[in-house]
Amino acid sequence: MLSVFNIFACNMCFACMYATVGIGIMKVSIGIVGLPNVGKSTLFKLLTGRKVHIANYPFATVDPNVGVVPVPDERLKKLVDLLKVENITPAVVEFYDIAGLVKGANKGEGLGNQFLSHIRNVAVIVEVVRCFRDDSVAHIESGIDPIRDMDIVDLELRLKDEESAEKENLLSKKPKIILLNGSDQDVLKDVKEHIRSINTPFIVADLAKVDGVEQLIKEAFQRLNLINFFTINPTEVRAWPIKRGTKAPQAAGVIHSDFERSFIKAEAIHWKELMNAGGWSQARKTGKIRLEGKEYIVEDGDVLFIRHG
Secondary structure, eight states, rough: OOHHHHOOOOOOOOOHHHHHHSSSSSEEOOOOOEEETHHHHHHHHHOOOOOOOOOSSSSSSOOOEEEEEEEEHHHHHHHHHHHSSSSEOOOOEEEEEEEOOTGGGTTTOHHHHHHHHHHHSSSSSEEEEEEOOOSSSSOOSSSOOOEEEEEEHHHHHHHHHHHHEEEEEEEESSSSEEEESSSSTTSSSSHHHHHHHTTOOOEEEOGGOOOOOHHHHHHHHHHEEEEEEEEEEEEEEEEEEEEEEEHHHHHHHHHHHHHHHHEEEEEEEHHHHHHHHHHHHHHHTTHHHHHOOOTBOOTTTEEEEEEEE
């Protein structure tokens, strides 16, 4: 007997959604790192809306703050408007606000090994680099020098990697995004040129003005090489993150592990085709719904209806 997940889907909160994603292909976890007092906890608060301890002295954050954040996706709202359903459940990422790193962390300076072990547990790094100038906020090094600060972080990660026997989990090889915390006037041309020379994506965000946060979430999602597919039911449109290149059975397994084992077929249509057709029933009547098998590679923006045993 066939059963179709979408008919029976419950409306889960972000936390349940994240737990379900954990069943599937990969954990979507992002660590916010950098020297002390560069804006890490401010960024975390902007991302999550959670109250965290923010102070202008080093090591105000000891244990990592953790928050689950929805991934902005304008397609969800368009699908909800088309299908006249009430609820949206976006893809989510988990952000860790990790304690500040200092020179010598690989040897235990500051919070050293504790800091580095927290980085080991995340999939991608967002390195916050201070470019803003504010005499009321202490800097652990002498003066504002973003290139020097980036070099300190990179060196500490590489030195820790040299000690590690787990060569498949190298800290310095993790995907990274650099967030330059300051206004456009604060970020000098040579800083941007330096980052381009090391082939690392970056954004300029003035965290004091709540600027660039949504862009960061999208960039982090892309840095992990993730895409979204969607499921629909009479009350909800939901986004599911998967690795680009994932086949249909494994995508079904992100929804529930049983669906991968009992996968039969996936009814599929790209979201734009669904919009143009005017809805699922109309798309089916006009032959726009495809029936895909186990070798089908799910595309970004596909709407899937999973058939399983």
